[in-house]
Amino acid sequence: MPVLGRDAGDLQPPPLPGVPHSQARDDFQDGKGRGAMDKGGSAPTSVASRGSQLLPARPEPAMPAPQCASCHAARAALRRPRSGQALCGACFCAAFEAEVLHTVLAGRLLPPGAVVAVGASGGKDSTVLAHVLRELAPRLGVSLRLVAVDEGIGGYRDAALAAVRRQAARWDLPLTVVAYADLFGGWTMDAVARSTAGSGRSRACCTFCGVLRRRALEEGARLVGATHIVTGHNADDMAETVLMNFLRGDAGRLARGGGLGSRGEGGALPRCRPLQLASQKEVVLYAHFRRLDYFSEECVYAPEAFRGHARHLLKLLEAARPSAALDLVHSAERLALAPAARPPPPGACSRCGALASRALCQACALLDGLQRGRPRLAIGKGRGGRDEEGSSGPPPPPPGDPGSAPGPAAGGCGAACKERCE
Numbered sequence: 223m224p225v226l227g228r229d230a231g232d233l234q235p236p237p238l239p240g241v242p243h244s245q246a247r248d249d250f251q252d253g254k255g256r257g258a259m260d261k262g263g264s265a266p267t268s269v270a271s272r273g274s275q276l277l278p279a280r281p282e283p284a285m286p287a288p289q290c291a292s293c294h295a296a297r298a299a300l301r302r303p304r305s306g307q308a309l310c311g312a313c314f315c316a317a318f319e320a321e322v323l324h325t326v327l328a329g330r331l332l333p334p335g336a337v338v339a340v341g342a343s344g345g346k347d348s349t350v351l352a353h354v355l356r357e358l359a360p361r362l363g364v365s366l367r368l369v370a371v372d373e374g375i376g377g378y379r380d381a382a383l384a385a386v387r388r389q390a391a392r393w394d395l396p397l398t399v400v401a402y403a404d405l406f407g408g409w410t411m412d413a414v415a416r417s418t419a420g421s422g423r424s425r426a427c428c429t430f431c432g433v434l435r436r437r438a439l440e441e442g443a444r445l446v447g448a449t450h451i452v453t454g455h456n457a458d459d460m461a462e463t464v465l466m467n468f469l470r471g472d473a474g475r476l477a478r479g480g481g482l483g484s485r486g487e488g489g490a491l492p493r494c495r496p497l498q499l500a501s502q503k504e505v506v507l508y509a510h511f512r513r514l515d516y517f518s519e520e521c522v523y524a525p526e527a528f529r530g531h532a533r534h535l536l537k538l539l540e541a542a543r544p545s546a547a548l549d550l551v552h553s554a555e556r557l558a559l560a561p562a563a564r565p566p567p568p569g570a571c572s573r574c575g576a577l578a579s580r581a582l583c584q585a586c587a588l589l590d591g592l593q594r595g596r597p598r599l600a601i602g603k604g605r606g607g608r609d610e611e612g613s614s615g616p617p618p619p620p621p622g623d624p625g626s627a628p629g630p631a632a633g634g635c636g637a638a639c640k641e642r643c644e
């Protein structure tokens with residue numbers, strides 16, 4: 223039973239007074255949070271189907287919820303997906319924060335005195351991350367800055383940025399917004415999408431966006447004097463990335479993807495993911511019990527992304543093995559590539575100095591291609607010199623034909639995201 227002490231027809235979280243629209247309720251309704259409350263890790267099931275299966279013709283009296291296993295005072299409100307422990311909302315939030323603190327301290331992710339740029343998108347993951355780090359900042363001895371990226375996606379990013387601004391004002395955190403249009407010679411994601419429209423390759427938007435977004439966050443973090451960057455990727459995000467890299471045969475990214483972040487090679491700022499060991503279900507639950515206000519619409523380009531297939535596959539795996547997401551994350555950490563499969567050590571981009579496996583880094587190559595009207599050539603690479611789409615698609619077009627150039631490879635974050643492409 224998802225919510226302890228409730229019957230099958232009342233599985234969703236209770237309404238939250240003072241919050242105009244509880245996005246957590248929506249996330250529960252669309253299945254993102256549902257399984258968190260299921261006993262024994264059963265497959266997520268819709269309210270309607272469970273209700274019709276489980277509700278008897280004559281409703282039985284609801285079983286009273288057990289006491290919280292931690293404080294033994296309040297009634298339990300949930301069962302933790304990982305441990306099965308029955309906790310009240312307050313004890314669950316305290317445990318969640320303690321686990322993030324342990325992740326940061328054990329991994330030595332944020333040293334005392336660090337100025338931390340939080341990649342803020344207004345979505346649930348970065349909202350939870352900013353809230354938890356704000357709670358932990360005095361103990362960690364770090365200061366926080368919110369950095370948001372405006373990709374220039376009409377009908378989507380404006381509303382998400384409004385949520386970030388509300389958070390910054392409510393939590394009294396400095397906020398800086400950096401825009402693609404300002405950083406990349408006027409290019410926005412809508413403009414990039416238009417340049418690939420009609421080619422059947424518009425699904426590549428996330429690949430372009432991931433490359434530019436990573437660069438934009440780095441620029442924004444430097445602008446605010448940050449020494450470290452944190453992003454809100456959770457265990458499910460990381461497991462999806464591992465699956466995507468396996469499915470693409472991308473040994474280089476598999477080799478680089480382990481651990482909780484990067485130490486900042488090649489002059490880049492160190493990055494880490496303090497929520498990497500937290501499941502998406504628990505992130506949604508934390509947002510619910512802390513009554514966090516976040517933005518939960520999907521980016522207009524997300525439905526085309528390859529990540530959606532990896533996410534679907536992960537859900538199927540989790541139905542059979544509830545620990546599949548974390549197991550995949552740990553598998554990637556322990557992965558050892560044979561010497562012949564290891565990518566060559568990256569060099570420096572000849573234009574900007576960032577890490578690059580070619581003369582130009584991906585961001586500079588993409589911008590170069592955009593200026594020349596051949597955007598997709600910029601980041602098209604993959605096994606055997608072919609990119610993901612080009613390997614099965616039509617042959618390369620003549621120069622100057624942006625509508626049918628080869629598609630991009632496994633570059634960028636490839637996220638079907640609300641916020642996890644920071």
Ligand code: SF4
Nearest residue numbers: 428431521523639643
């Ligand atoms: Fe960019 Fe994320 Fe939208 Fe893809 S889903 S275009 S990565 S904001």
